[in-house]
Amino acid sequence: MQYWLIKSEPFVYSYQDLERDGRTVWEGVRNFQARNNLRQMKTGDRALFYHSNEGLEVVGIVTVVREAYADPTAAKGEWSVVDFAPEQALPRPVPLRVIKSDPQLKDIALVRNGRLSVMPLKPSEFRRILELAGH
Numbered sequence: 001m002q003y004w005l006i007k008s009e010p011f012v013y014s015y016q017d018l019e020r021d022g023r024t025v026w027e028g029v030r031n032f033q034a035r036n037n038l039r040q041m042k043t044g045d046r047a048l049f050y051h052s053n054e055g056l057e058v059v060g061i062v063t064v065v066r067e068a069y070a071d072p073t074a075a076k077g078e079w080s081v082v083d084f085a086p087e088q089a090l091p092r093p094v095p096l097r098v099i100k101s102d103p104q105l106k107d108i109a110l111v112r113n114g115r116l117s118v119m120p121l122k123p124s125e126f127r128r129i130l131e132l133a134g135h
Contacts, residue, residue, distance in 0.1 A: 003126035004037065004047035005110055006062070006084070007117045015049045015060040019086045023065060026118075027073045027081045034118040038082045039068040046087065048121065048129055050110070057093035058129055062086055090133035104128045 006026065008014065018024050029035050041047075041064045049060040066083035073079075099105050105128060109119035121129075 002040065002042065002045045003121040003123055004041065004045060005050055005058070005119050005121050006047050007050045007052040009053045010051040010055055011053075014051065015086070015089060018049070018060070018062065018084065019089070023083060023085045025072075025081050025083055027071050029071070029079065029081070029117060031117060034116055035080050037118040037120060038080045040120075041067060041082050043067055046126070047084065048126065051093075052117075055093070056096040058090065058099075058133065059093045060086060060089045061130075090130075090135060092134050094129050094132045098132060099129065102128065102132065 013024070026038065029038060043064055043066065045064040047062045047064070048058045049062050050058050062084040064082055065085045068080040068082055071079035071081045096110070099108065100111055105111065105125060108121065108125050109116060113119070
């Protein structure tokens with residue numbers, strides 16, 4: 001199993017929207033590194049859902065339920081999507097400032113490359129964020 005962190009602006013698509021919908025297509029990724037990360041995801045992989053721009057915090061856990069396929073919203077180019085389903089909201093959100101201040105998370109991609117919308121996590125990073133969330 002692999003672990004990931006995905007980012008969305010909550011006013012565009014929030015974790016609560018995903019809970020309401022029960023499943024979503026992660027479309028519109030237009031960064032090659034993020035696209036390549038999507039293509040590496042396998043069914044059953046878990047990801048942390050991060051609210052960017054507003055909130056700046058990890059708020060939930062999602063599961064990959066369909067592996068990469070062509071992005072139906074792409075007018076041109078080879079872009080990919082993955083389907084996610086909600087697993088659970090975190091007992092308490094984990095703010096970016098807490099992540100940045102935690103020595104165990106100093107090398108996390110969220111801190112090193114904050115603009116990337118889909119990034120891998122080491123199992124230890126995933127577990128540490130869950131610990132910080134009281135999970």
